[in-house]
Amino acid sequence: MVISGMGVVSGCGNNVHETLDNFSTGCRKGGPPSLFKTDLPYPVFEVPGFQAGDGTVMRTFELAVAAANEAIRESGLENTLLAHRVGVCLGTTVASQLNDVDFYRAYRNTGSAPMHSVDRYLNGNLAGAIQQKFHLSGPACTVVNACSSGTDAIGVGISWLRADMCDIVICGGADELNRVPLCGFGSLGIVSDSLCKPFDKDRSGLNLGEGAGILIIEKENVLRKRGREKEFCISGYGLAADAYHLTAPRPDGSGLEAALTHAMNEAGISPGQVAFINAHGTATRDNDKVEGDVLARVFGSKVQFLSTKGYTGHTLGAAGGLEAVFTVLGLREGWIPQSIGFENEDDEIGIAPVREKTIINGNYAVSTSLAFGGNNSAIVIEKE
Amino acid sequence: MNIAGIGIVFNRGRGLPALEKALEEGWVPPTASRYSVSDDFIKDRVILKEMRRADTFSKMACLAAHDAVADSGLSVAGKSSLGIILASALGPYVTTFRFLDDILQYGDAKVSPTVFSHSVHNAAVSYIALCLQSRGPTLTITQFSQSFYQALLLAEAWMLEDRCTHVLVGSAEQCDDILEYVCRQKIHLAEDGKIEPFLFSESPKAVPGEGSVFFLLDKQETSGKYGKISIHGDNGVQGLDMYLLECSGLTGDEAVYRNDAKAGPLISSYTPLFGSMMSGIGFSCAAAALMLKNQRYYAAPVQSNPHNAPLCGGHQSAPLNTIRCISYGCHNEKMEFTLKHAHG
Incomplete structure (x- = not known):
């Protein structure tokens, strides 16, 4: 399935151009949250200078629209989108929940609460809202697979195209920063009170972030009919369950390995053909240990990989979408940024991400996502 | 897609015998x-250990998913190629509010990790995979009134591309005082607890329900x-024995169903048995599948019929080949689910 457009907005930049600048210079901008009040001491990655509206729609939706607009522009579909069967599949976590503390406080204290929070939620189903925003009539589906939602939304888009349920899919993920998941992740003891260090020996947990990463994917014949050339495609997708624990990854990593194997089998490639991996790399003790072990086992100890969460924080439902775009950018630009935050190799993992901006050679790259609930997902991106 | 097994938990009990009994007994x-699921129906020390x-x-x-697999007789080997898709309009929102309660009660730093981890939408599918020891694809989706339809669409796509040979597709919804409060603000509730589907009212009345x-x-x-279930194909009425209409009072104006009621086939609706749920069409599909298996028409449980629609007025055992379940979403988008008997 051909990738014809991509858009991003995250703590690393408001668009692809800004993101590449920050990747290139190794710049990251985490800090205390300004979007809500909390007494928790954890830094977060907010989107710098993002102009949100008046609060009548979800910030998640606004982030998704910003990224979708950039992706649609790049795809050249601004004026012709409605001429096609266009599906929308997006991952999220925050936009799927009515986790509005003010609403609940009012209900709890008085037995009644204003309905504007409910209206915002009911109008904010992410895929449905984007479908309406762009007046689309194909399938719409919001994936709520926790931290792998964005990758899995892309996977659903691939399945739709293969089944001829539509011609083009707007897919990826979006999530806003919210006090409730910050409290939740904090309660699990997996949030760092300093900027995160994915795969580092001294990593102490994740930072939360926000953003949106959107891909436009379409059938090759549709792209050619539009007079455009194929440059990148998604050639494989795999997902597999751990069936192990609600929040911890299966220690042997067999679920992630199964997802990777499936994705590479679909792409018809061997591990040796993969130029680099954009790892999930949250900087929690468990995730990075399991993921690092699997990457070493599947790709060998010399494999080039990185985690971009040092630039964006963990953006939950947006992460898979953002990191899919970052993976395409790595293949397009011919380099990947330093895995920021990483300094010291962890002997328990025995594999290290790239320490500096690194030239890459090859036509294939992989992006992985691991989620609460033991879901593991991987996609293979191919450069023509 | 072939329906190999069904599992159900709703206000009248757990399992197909409970559904069959409810269809026989009526409203x-x-x-x-509102219609609630008794704690007694979700006690199972073996499955929920x-x-x-x-x-x-x-x-x-988890119980509904387990029972569907057990009903199908799917072997352990078959589970290696089993996909799981859960559709829910609102997810475990009751647990989300429990977590907000923690934040307000104890502060940001002293909340329960257990409550938080259960408030995530895909916690239920994680438990299902664990319970079944299924290592295949698992996905949770939410699309309000389209949730179950989109889940079936994806199940079909997964099987077409051989991502898996079997897909466990289901829906789950929960209801508590807060949702009932929200419903009272946004829609009309039936104070007598009776959903009247065939009024086809522009301001219908709902009775919130829950189940899976x-x-x-x-x-x-x-x-x-x-038999088989399809969400595509010929939408004509030829050969169609019955329409099941998902009129439950939840999505506003139900006048849109009047055209379906006049289309020719016998009509019925079992929403008064299940209660109003945004992804409730799955329950109607279960009723349709059971009717096809039993070759038995079950009377519409509430029969107020001012428009003289051709209602299924009484129970009757007779040949039954094709049933179409019809639901309209929040924007009047039509969703059709056609179920055909094994020999139909």
Whole structure:
């Protein structure tokens, strides 16, 4: 399935151009949250200078629209989108929940609460809202697979195209920063009170972030009919369950390995053909240990990989979408940024991400996502 | 897609015998202002042995999913190629509010990690995979009134691309005082606890419900005991025995169903048995599948019929080949689910 457009907005930049600048210079901008009040001491990655509206729609939706607009522009579909069967599949976590503390406080204290929070939620189903925003009539589906939602939304888009349920899919993920998941992740003891260090020996947990990463994917014949050339495609997708624990990854990593194997089998490639991996790399003790072990086992100890969460924080439902775009950018630009935050190799993992901006050679790259609930997902991106 | 097994948990009990009994007995008023699933229906020390701390949402979903697989007779080997898709309009929102309660009560730094981890939408599917020891694809989706339809669409796509040979597709919804409060602000509730589907009212009345239903689907050419389910194809009425209309009062104006009621086939609606749920069409599909298996028409449980629609007025055992379940979403988008008997 051909990738014809991509858009991003995250703590690393408001668009692809800004993101590449920050990747290139190794710049990251985490800090205390300004979007809500909390007494928790954890830094977060907010989107710098993002102009949100008046609060009548979800910030998640606004982030998704910003990224979708950039992706649609790049795809050249601004004026012709409605001429096609266009599906929308997006991952999220925050936009799927009515986790509005003010609403609940009012209900709890008085037995009644204003309905504007409910209206915002009911109008904010992410895929449905984007479908309406762009007046689309194909399938719409919001994936709520926790931290792998964005990758899995892309996977659903691939399945739709293969089944001829539509011609083009707007897919990826979006999530806003919210006090409730910050409290939740904090309660699990997996949030760092300093900027995160994915795969580092001294990593102490994740930072939360926000953003949106959107891909436009379409059938090759549709792209050619539009007079455009194929440059990148998604050639494989795999997902597999751990069936192990609600929040911890299966220690042997067999679920992630199964997802990777499936994705590479679909792409018809061997591990040796993969130029680099954009790892999930949250900087929690468990995730990075399991993921690092699997990457070493599947790709060998010399494999080039990185985690971009040092630039964006963990953006939950947006992460898979953002990191899919970052993976395409790595293949397009011919380099990947330093895995920021990483300094010291962890002997328990025995594999290290790239320490500096690194030239890459090859036509294939992989992006992985691991989620609460033991879901593991991987996609293979191919450069023509 | 072939329906190989069904599992259900709803206000009248757990399992297909409970559904069959409800269809035979007809409407009974709720014991309170909504239809709730009794804790007694979700007690199972064997199946839920790893789920002592799980919430009601996850337990309902896990039991329905387990029962669908058991009903199908799917072997352990078959589970290696089993996909799981859960559709829910609102997810485990009751647990989300429990977590907000923690934040307000104890502060940001002293909340329960257990409650938080269960408030995530895909917790239920995680438990299902654990319970079944299924390592295949798992996905949770939410699309309000389209949730179950989109789940079936994806199940079909997964089987077409051979991502899996079997897909366990289901829906789950939960209801508590807060949702009932929101419903009272946004829509009309039936104070007598009776959903009246055939009024086709522009301002219908709902009775919130909860429960979970799962279908074990495969792509076998030969139909199993429940027949096949399709969401595509010829939408004409030829050969159609019955329409099941998902009029439950939840999505506003139900006048849109009047055209379907006049289309020719016999009509019925079992929403008064299940209560109003945004992804409730799955329960209607379960009723349709059971009717096809039993070759039995079950009377519409509430028969107020001012428009003289051709209602299914009484129980009757007779040949029954094709039933179409029809639901309209929040924007009047039409969703059709056609179920065909094994020999139809």
